[in-house]
Structure formats: C-alpha cells, structure tokens
Amino acid sequence: MxxxxxxxxxxxxxxxxxxxxxxxxxxxxxxxxxxxxxxxxxxxxxxxxxxxxxxxxxxxxxxxxxxxxxxxxxxxxxxxxxxxxxxxxxxxxxxxxxxxxxxxxxxxxxxxxxxxxxxxxxxxxxxxxxxxxxxxxxxxxxxxxxxxxxxxxxxxxxxxxxxxxxxxxxxxxxxxxxxxxxxxxxxxxxxxxxxxxxxxxxxGRGASSTPQPGRIRRARWHLAWSRSYVARKYGLPDPALATFATNAGKAALALLGLRRDRIERYAGSAAGALAALRGKRALEREGVGEE
Structure with a gap:
C-alpha cells in the first residue's frame, strides 16, 4: 500500500x-x-x-x-x-x-x-x-x-x-x-x-493552463456562479444580484472605452451571476452531463 x-x-x-x-x-x-x-x-x-x-x-x-x-x-x-x-x-x-x-x-x-x-x-x-x-x-x-x-x-x-x-x-x-x-x-x-x-x-500562480481566447471571461463566469452557489449552499446571503449589477455597469463603461480585457472580465462576472440568479447550472454551460 x-x-x-x-x-x-x-x-x-x-x-x-x-x-x-x-x-x-x-x-x-x-x-x-x-x-x-x-x-x-x-x-x-x-x-x-x-x-x-x-x-x-x-x-x-x-x-x-x-x-x-x-x-x-x-x-x-x-x-x-x-x-x-x-x-x-x-x-x-x-x-x-x-x-x-x-x-x-x-x-x-x-x-x-x-x-x-x-x-x-x-x-x-x-x-x-x-x-x-x-x-x-x-x-x-x-x-x-x-x-x-x-x-x-x-x-x-x-x-x-x-x-x-x-x-x-x-x-x-x-x-x-x-x-x-x-x-x-x-x-x-x-x-x-x-x-x-x-x-x-x-x-506558479495562473500557469496551470496555456492561455486561450475567452479564458478570462470563462473564468470570471465560473467565479461569479460558484460564489453564488456556495453562498446559497450554506445559507449565506446570495451575492449574485449585487455582482450582476456592479459588473454589468462596469462592462458597459468598458465597452464605451473599447477596453477588451475589462469587457471580458466584467461581462463574464455579470453573465455568471445572472446565470446563478436564473437557476442555471455551471455544468450546463460546459456541456457536462450527469454521470
């Protein structure tokens, strides 16, 4: 053994x-x-x-x-x-x-x-x-x-x-x-x-995977969704609504300024929070079915 x-x-x-x-x-x-x-x-x-x-x-x-x-x-x-x-x-x-x-x-x-x-x-x-x-x-x-x-x-x-x-x-x-x-x-x-x-x-923080297009947006989506999920799991206040409101506004401002990196970051967070509010599962986004 x-x-x-x-x-x-x-x-x-x-x-x-x-x-x-x-x-x-x-x-x-x-x-x-x-x-x-x-x-x-x-x-x-x-x-x-x-x-x-x-x-x-x-x-x-x-x-x-x-x-x-x-x-x-x-x-x-x-x-x-x-x-x-x-x-x-x-x-x-x-x-x-x-x-x-x-x-x-x-x-x-x-x-x-x-x-x-x-x-x-x-x-x-x-x-x-x-x-x-x-x-x-x-x-x-x-x-x-x-x-x-x-x-x-x-x-x-x-x-x-x-x-x-x-x-x-x-x-x-x-x-x-x-x-x-x-x-x-x-x-x-x-x-x-x-x-x-x-x-x-x-x-080597952040070096586990090679960078790919859309990686920031995807990561921010999951960060916002998972934060909402675990908060609800343990009966804590759900941060999803506040996360959505804050990041949707920031994404709009970033869009006006054509700041692509910020657009990805804030839009990803807003989308993940909105998915949590709508009861969507993270596994659905990734196409992972029940096993």
Whole structure:
C-alpha cells in the first residue's frame, strides 16, 4: 500500500507538468495525472514522466476530475491533491506525512505555498466563514505549524477514505470554491485544518493552463456562479444580484472605452451571476452531463 499518492488534474498543462512530476518523483510519491481533455501533449508528457494517466474525453471541471483521480488511487492512505504548476520542495511530502502522525485530529493538511514573488500564500478570510472577524483581510502569516480556517486548494493532503466519505469535491462546481467548500465540510465534521510550515511547495500562480481566447471571461463566469452557489449552499446571503449589477455597469463603461480585457472580465462576472440568479447550472454551460 502506498502511504501517499498524488493526484494532478491537467488541462493544457504540458509546459508545467515536467517540473511538477519530477518533484513528486524525487519525493518518491507516485502520481496519477487526470487529463481533462487537454488539447496539448499533457497526457504524453505525463506518461513520459512515469505517471499513471487517466484520460477524460471532455473537460469535467476541476472537482470532478480530482474525484476521479482519488477514486483511482486505490490502496493509498493519503492523497496529495495539487495543481500542475505546483512543485514540491525537498522533504515536503515526508513533512506532510509526519504532520498527519503528529496531528491525528486533523482532516486536511497543506504545505507552506510560496508564490513566484517569494511571498507565501495564507488565506486570511473566506466567504464561507462569516464568523471570522477579519473584514479587511488582514494577513498575519504563521511562523510555524498552525490550525487554519481554510487552506488553498493548490496543494492539499487528505486521508483518502475521509475525502471519499465526505463525497469528495462538490461536483456541481465546475471551477472555483471547491477548496473552500471542502474545507468547510471538513471543519463542520469537527476536524482541524493544519498549515504545515515545514513542508514547502512552489506555486506558479495562473500557469496551470496555456492561455486561450475567452479564458478570462470563462473564468470570471465560473467565479461569479460558484460564489453564488456556495453562498446559497450554506445559507449565506446570495451575492449574485449585487455582482450582476456592479459588473454589468462596469462592462458597459468598458465597452464605451473599447477596453477588451475589462469587457471580458466584467461581462463574464455579470453573465455568471445572472446565470446563478436564473437557476442555471455551471455544468450546463460546459456541456457536462450527469454521470
């Protein structure tokens, strides 16, 4: 039985997969790469690096693809879910596994995630934790291991049986807020979320997929839709109406100024919020049917 298996969801990620998979190999962590209908050589790159590859015929979204990978990791005690633009530093995997022994009351573990500019990411607040009084998002990063209300989905370690027992990532979400939702459910189950300071991972933020036309608009659509979905899921005020009103106005102004990048950003947010208000599902937009 492998104590730890990595699950990496790839979508047009051929440029970053070699470093990610090489780091996992150095850490002696076997990898399952779930190829989310890439249009590049992601699957071939993963196979050349020695990873097991699951090929999906259609882009199923981040959560569904990860769930497929975790299900395929039969026999693993823990799974390490990480983005293809994340590179583990030496000793990170062992540090995470040691933390699981040291903190058996925890359900989720994350390394210290270092961004390209050298800062390390730590989530100071979340929509799904209204009980946390940090309205300005004041950031005080920990200097050692610490319990956290939320952890970044860029790199997470969890017991496989716990993940599957909780239903994995919410498959209604195509993109965004899957990690916050999982963190909330693990916390609601009475388990701690632990930031493991001695485990380090480098994160090339935004480099998981190659840029494509319409990518910004699509991402903003899903961000607005998912934000509304998770708010309603947990009985929080639905931000969709305010998101639509604000971004529709900004899109109109951007159109007058012929600012294409801003048009995509604001129009995408407005469209996603409007879809949520109308009860549309994100999976419908992406043509993903019930399985």
């Amino acid at each position: 492998a104590s730890l298996v990595a699950v990496v969801v790839a979508h047009d990620s051929a440029a970053v997969l070699p470093d990610c998979l090489a780091a996992l190999a150095r850490e002696h962590v076997p990898a399952i790469v779930v190829d989310n209908a890439s249009r590049d050589a992601s699957a071939a790159v993963a196979e050349a690096a020695g990873a097991r590859v699951l090929r999906l015929s259609r882009n199923q979204g981040y959560g569904r693809a990860n769930n497929a990978g975790v299900r395929a990791a039969a026999g693993a005690g823990h799974v390490l879910i990480l983005n293809p633009d994340v590179t583990l530093r030496p000793g990170a995997a062992d540090a995470l596994l040691a933390a699981a022994v040291r903190y058996p009351e925890a359900g989720l573990y994350a390394p210290r995630i270092v961004e390209p500019d050298g800062r390390f990411f730590f989530q100071a607040r979340s929509l799904l934790a209204p009980y946390l009084t940090n309205p300005g998002g004041r950031l005080v990063p920990p200097e050692g291991d610490a319990c956290a209300p939320f952890l970044s989905g860029a790199c997470l370690m969890v017991r496989r049986d716990l993940f599957l027992g909780l239903g994995g990532f919410d498959e209604e979400i195509f993109l965004f807020y899957e990690d916050d939702d999982l963190c909330r459910r693990i916390a609601d189950a009475g388990l701690a979320l632990v930031h493991v300071h001695g485990a380090e991972a480098l994160h």
